[in-house]
Amino acid sequence: MIIQIKGNVKYPITLDPSVWIFDDRKVKLEEGFQDIPPSNHKEIETSIKLNKPSVNNSIKKYNKKELLENSYLMPIKEFIENAEMSENVLEVMLFTQDGSVTITKDQLLNSFLLFSIDGKQIKDQGPAYLYFGDGSNKDNPIKGVKEIKMI
Secondary structure, three states, X not given: OOEEEEEOEOOOEEEOHHHHHHEOOOEEHHHOOOOOOHHHXXXXXXXXXXXXXXXXXXXXXXXXXXXXXXXXXXXXXXXXXXXXEOOOXXXXXXXXXXXXXXXXXXXXXXXXXXXXXXXXXOOOOOOOEXXXXXXXXXXXXXXXXXXXXXX
């Protein structure tokens, strides 16, 4: 139940979505696609960089009941940046249980991975579903993402 990031990257990485439940970067599913006016996108991104939440620092403040009842998304951009994708990458192949899907680099960078449904790890068609940041595939996410390959 891992996701590999590889291909045209400097550092291939392996993601384990099962540990993200305690990661401060996660977002509730219902909050992930709220409309943000375009003028605020840069301001929000700057705010996130300045106040980058630390991983696992606030475990004590989580309400266990809340963690076990909500569905959560993880923004993928920081993981892709850590892998240091080559500048000449234009497309990305997502390998799933059912085959592969090709998306653009920009679509990937603005995407979320759904890793928890109603407080439970995704086992059926898991370990994660990919949602585009604009919500355009909100009703039909890319399920069963197991590998992200930069091409």
